[in-house]
Amino acid sequence: MAIDSRHPREIRAEIRSGKLAGVTAGLARGFVQANLAALPREQAYDFLLFCQRNPRPCPLLEVTEPGSPEPHGVAPGADLRTDLPRYRIYTDGQLADEVTDATPYWRGDLVAFLIGCSFTFEWALLDAGIPLWHMEHGKNVAMWQTTTECRPAGRFHGPMVVSMRPIRSGDVAKAVTVTARFPSAHGAPVHVGDPAALGIRDLGRPDWGDPQPVGPGQVPVFWACGVTPQAVALASKPPFMITHSPGHMFITDLPNSALAVL
Numbered sequence: 001m002a003i004d005s006r007h008p009r010e011i012r013a014e015i016r017s018g019k020l021a022g023v024t025a026g027l028a029r030g031f032v033q034a035n036l037a038a039l040p041r042e043q044a045y046d047f048l049l050f051c052q053r054n055p056r057p058c059p060l061l062e063v064t065e066p067g068s069p070e071p072h073g074v075a076p077g078a079d080l081r082t083d084l085p086r087y088r089i090y091t092d093g094q095l096a097d098e099v100t101d102a103t104p105y106w107r108g109d110l111v112a113f114l115i116g117c118s119f120t121f122e123w124a125l126l127d128a129g130i131p132l133w134h135m136e137h138g139k140n141v142a143m144w145q146t147t148t149e150c151r152p153a154g155r156f157h158g159p160m161v162v163s164m165r166p167i168r169s170g171d172v173a174k175a176v177t178v179t180a181r182f183p184s185a186h187g188a189p190v191h192v193g194d195p196a197a198l199g200i201r202d203l204g205r206p207d208w209g210d211p212q213p214v215g216p217g218q219v220p221v222f223w224a225c226g227v228t229p230q231a232v233a234l235a236s237k238p239p240f241m242i243t244h245s246p247g248h249m250f251i252t253d254l255p256n257s258a259l260a261v262l
Contacts, residue, residue, distance in 0.1 A: 003026050003029055003135075004026060004027045004028065004029070005028070005029040005030075006028065007028070007031075007253075008028045008031050008075065008251040008252060008253050009077075009253070011027055011028050011251055012075070012078055012083040012251060015082070015083055015084065015085050016079065016082045016083050018100065018101075020085060021085045021086060021100055021248075022085060022248070023085075023139075023140045023247040023248060024085060024119060024247065024248060024249045024251060025119050025122065025134060025135055025140070025141065025247065026135050027251060028251045029123060030123055030255055030256050031251060031252060031253065031254065031255060031256065032061070032074070032116075032117075032120045032185070032251075032252045032254040032255070032256055032258065032259060033117040033119040033120055033249040033250065033251050033252065034061050034062075034074070034114040034115060034116065034117050034226075034249060034250045034251075034252055035114070035115040035116070035117050035226030035227070035229070035243070035244055035249060035250075036080060036084060036087075036112060036113070036114060036115075036242070036243055036244040036249075036250055037112070037113045037115065037229040037241060037242070037243050038080070038106075038110045038111065038112040038113070038241065038242040038243075039110065039111060039113075039238060039240065039241050040107065040109045040110060040111075040238075040239070040240055041066045041109045041110075041111055042109070043154075043155065043156075043238050043239075044063075044066075044111035045154070046153055046154025046155050046156050047111075047113065047153075047154075047156055047229075048060075048063065048113070049153035049154060049156075050150070050151075050152070050153035050154070050156040050232070051113065051115065052153075053150075053151040053152075053153050054150045054151055054160070054228070055183070056160075056186060056187065056190060056224040057150065057160050057161065057186070057224040057225060057226065057228035058115050058226065058228060058229065059115060059116035059183060059184045059185065059186065059187075060113060060114070060115060060116075061073075061074055061114045061115065061116055061184060061252070061254075062074050062112075062113075062114040063111060063112070063113055063114075064080070064111060064112040064113075065111075066108070066109055066110065066111050067107070067108040067109060067110060068112075069081045069106060069112065071112070071114055071250075071252070074114060074252040074253060074254050075250075075251075075252045075253045075254075076253070078250075078252075078253075080102075080112050080250065081101065081102045081103045081106045082101055082102070082103060083250060083251075084102075084244050084245075084248055084249065084250050085100065085245075085248040086098060086099070086100055086244070086245035086248040087099050087100070087101075087102040087105075087242055087243065087244060087245060087248075088230065088242070088243045088244070088245050089102070089105050089241075089242055090230070090233045090234075090238070090240070090241040090242075090243065091239065091240055092237050092238075092239055093233060093234055093235070093236070093237030093238070094234075098245060102242050105242055106242070107240075110242070113229075114250060114252070115226045115229070116182075116184040116185040116186060116226065116259070117185060117186075117226050117249050118141070118163055118179075118185060118186050118223050118225065118226075119141075119185075119249055120182060120185035120256055120259060121178065121179045121181075121182040121185045121186070121256075122135065123256055124178045124179070124181065124182065124256070124260075125165075125175060125178055125179070128171075128174055128175075128178050129171075130167060130168075130171050130174065130175055130178070132165060133165070133166055133212050133213070134165070134209075134210065134212055139209075139210040139212070140208075140209035140210045140246065140247035141163045141164070141165065141209050141210075141212075141247060142163065142164050142203075142206035142208075142209045142210060142211055142212045143161055143162065143163045143164075143206055143207060143208040143209045143225050143227050143246055144161065144162055144164070144195075144198070144200045144206055144207050144208075145159050145161055145207050145231050146159055146160050146161065146162055146198040146199050146200065147159065147198065147199030148160045148190075148198060148199070150228065150232065155236055155238065156232055156236050156238070157232065157235055157236050158228070158231050158232035158233075158234070158235030158236055159228075159231050159232075159235065160190075160224060160225075160228050160231075161207075161208075161224075161225040161226075161227040161228045161230070161231050162190060162191070162198060162222040162223060162224060162225050163209070163222070163223050163225040163227075164195075164203070164206075164212065164220050164221065164222050164223075165212070165220075165221055165223075166212055166213065166214040166215060166218040166219070166220060166221075167218060167219055167220075167221045168217055168218055168219075169217055169218065169219050170217075172192060172219055172221060175189070175221060176188050176189060176192075179223065181260050181261055182256075182259050182260060182261075183259075183261060184259045185259055186223045186224045186225065186226070187223075187224075188223075189221050189222055189223050190222055190223060190224050191221075191222040192219060192220075192221050192222070193219060193220065195220055195222070198222060203220060208227055208246035208247070209246055209247055227246045229241070229243060230243050230246070
């Protein structure tokens with residue numbers, strides 16, 4: 001996958017025009033990417049509480065005013081209806097549609113939540129000399145639903161989703177340290193090693209994304225993932241929700257350094 005270092009505004013304009021519709025890993029080097037979940041105002045408080053109770057999979061970056069598709073805090077002038085490459089529409093806990101423009105589904109009562117994404121800390125991993133197979137091969141990161149339950153809030157409940165990256169065994173400690181500096185992008189791994197501990201039976205069959213081989217001398221390393229709200233939608237069945245398609249993120253104007261701590 002070629003790394004695209006253009007400013008997020010240029011990339012979002014290309015997405016909005018329909019010229020770019022793929023996975024966003026490798027795009028806008030050095031800028032924060034975000035997951036999207038938009039729900040009716042009636043369910044927004046419960047979902048806000050859910051995110052606050054589950055900060056590892058759902059670290060909040062911004063919450064919009066009801067009906068507004070503009071994330072003023074992280075990307076003024078952007079449009080959450082058109083500036084992601086692909087969206088998923090859920091109704092009553094079922095995946096109803098997948099589209100490249102969510103405008104026809106947008107409603108005046110929707111509150112949009114932007115949630116931190118691990119694509120943000122991937123730049124720090126690369127800068128630390130840790131290779132990432134999915135970026136090298138132009139693939140989506142691999143993601144699984146786990147048997148680890150999130151803390152419920154109101155009507156929202158469901159399992160945590162994780163993403164996995166094969167890491168050389170000698171680099172695991174470095175990967176933990178590097179990603180721990182980005183708690184608003186899921187932070188340090190939630191698990192290293194045996195996938196069965198998370199209820200994952202087959203690393204070759206991710207629930208979302210592309211399978212990634214774990215080679216000799218490598219260890220599977222798992223991070224909490226912002227696809228968790230989609231697993232929660234399937235479990236708790238809210239009447240309506242718009243999300244990003246896994247791996248097709250919203251690219252903000254925030255530099256990664258804005259989220260770095262320590």
